[in-house]
Amino acid sequence: MELNSSRAAARTDEAGEPILMLDQNRALWDQIQIRRGMQALAERGSWADSRPPGSRHRLPRPGENGE
Numbered sequence: 001m002e003l004n005s006s007r008a009a010a011r012t013d014e015a016g017e018p019i020l021m022l023d024q025n026r027a028l029w030d031q032i033q034i035r036r037g038m039q040a041l042a043e044r045g046s047w048a049d050s051r052p053p054g055s056r057h058r059l060p061r062p063g064e065n066g067e
Helices: 031-043
Strands: none
Touching: none
């Protein structure tokens, strides 16, 4: 749930049209929710080989704004 909701602000444009994950502005992703979601997954055991698509988040590199 944390990983899924972390992108809520970046999912749609001003007209309400969906934005593909690859085209989303990562600066709008909630990094705290991503960290909590990744921690929750890690605590539940091995998940690296069977991650659901919503868990494939990558934290931005320093200076990367996601555009």
